[in-house]
Amino acid sequence: MTEGDDAATAGWDAIRAACTHLYPQQEPRHYGSSLPFGFDGNPLDGISAWKRAEPIPHRHCVGFGLTDLYSKDSEDEEASGHGFELTFRLRCDPADEDPPGWAISLMQNLARYVVTLGNALRDGEWMARNGSIALDTDTQLRGLAFVADPKLPPIATPNGSVAFVQIVGLILEEMEAGKHWQTRGVLAALLPHLPLWITDLARASLLDRPDVRDAVETGRDRDGSSMGMLFVPTVACSQQGDPSAPRH
Template sequence: MSEEVEAIGWDAIEEQMTRLYGEQKPKHYAAMLPYSLGGNDPLNGISAYEAERPYPHWHFVTFGFSELFEKESEDPEYSGYGFELTFRLARSPGEQEPPAWAINLLQNMARYVFSSGNVFASGHHLDANGPICLGADTQLTALAFTDDPELPAIDTPNGRVEFLQMVGITAEELEAMMTWNTNAFLQASQDVLPLHITDLARDSLLRLPAIQEAVRQGITRDGSKTGMLYVDELGYEPAKNRLLGAAPAVLTIGARQAPVIAKLLRGRLLKGVPLTLTSRQLQVMLEPRPQNESVVNPEFVSIGLTDEAVLELETKLQPKEGEFRLSAAKDLKIQIRKTYIKDQEGNVVEVIG
């Protein structure tokens, strides 16, 4: 079998990049030791192309989320995980080599996917809990994923491959995407963030009145696309009958997510759709219902809330430790606990609440 046939997946990716950049020879960074042989880098390689429009930037593309050589998976429709990541990063004048941190970031994304089995898709987002470039003075502390605007999905002999572009975003942009819609936010921002290029030096797009208004109108019109929210801390105790009276059910959440949950209540429950809070141990589904009630299922807890209870809960959820009852849902108590933000070494770097 020829080398070209063996690398049919790899060749299909390079063909798309050649369509954009002609005969430009990219900077390529191959894994020193294959992941299958105990290496630390899951991706076979990462290429970086020098793009000039709309302004100079590096255009990275990965090789390894999809099946680059022979077909190995049993899924005939998709190649491997079904995507490759791209990343556009602003390039400084005279910069000859792409920053090493960007290569490491892409490999870190691969380590997450390969170890967890969780895949990225257009519209997803990820909180990095710190600068996407460690040690950098940047407001970009999260990532969004969207379709690469110049690389449509391709059908290869090994199956379909989509090109997902990773975009550096700020904490408040992440919140706006969660309470509205990731792709809609990026679409509304394309005039000021062309091709979704990541620039560590930029300010939050929500400083711009036009973007603020687009988000406000979008949430009012569309609600939120975030149906499930991972929270650091989540607990539930059902109501109990006691000698001196019934004790209410208790829902416990961390202070860090309290403001986001408040906004999602309006964008989900008041639009007639549920919101699921999930942690490693528990899932709690908040649902719009004509009466307040809680049901404990084997796999999750369902809490039904009236519109009146939702509106009251929205105003009371604050990033501050404490507890409160709802006048519109007297059988439910909400506890807010401090959230401890830790760095990669496990050291507490911030306390919320």
């Protein structure tokens, strides 16, 4: 799928334009779906990945398919489709040409959850995985949080508004801290050492840092716990399976 010049691809073109504004000199790698979702295909029509050098080298992946990319199909007059598209920032070697396959599968699986159950993924929510977020890798990341993409603000399209919700890989200890305080607060405490909330498979728990742990403990003592808002059990991590439902 490429950009079109007419209203038939107005939603797609608006998202692509927002990304082009962010990366004006770069043509992304694009990973399209060969079959529509209703014919055993993937829920996202495609995923584009841009390479960014700052603040650390990473791939910025953006999904196309949770919003009305073509005609206005959703009943909500204000929002386009489900109202958001998924993004994912993954640390990479500057020489890498493509994001790993597991990252593309993860975005498709999350989109499948949204499309199948009709549940949005919102800023400040999290979900656990029964295993690594990246199969066959040696990583401590066992969960996901969701945050408004820090460089892609919401946009208006001819088919309604579109927000961009970024996936963030978390370690179990960090998720536990979110349960006893709030996910958004923990993410804010991690940010000085996790710029742009870039997922880094090789990292250790940031709660090992005294400044991060102090910030989390101070916030928890001040605000109390969000445990009362947790619901829905964890499901197994699978290359083809759906993730668990989000938590706050």
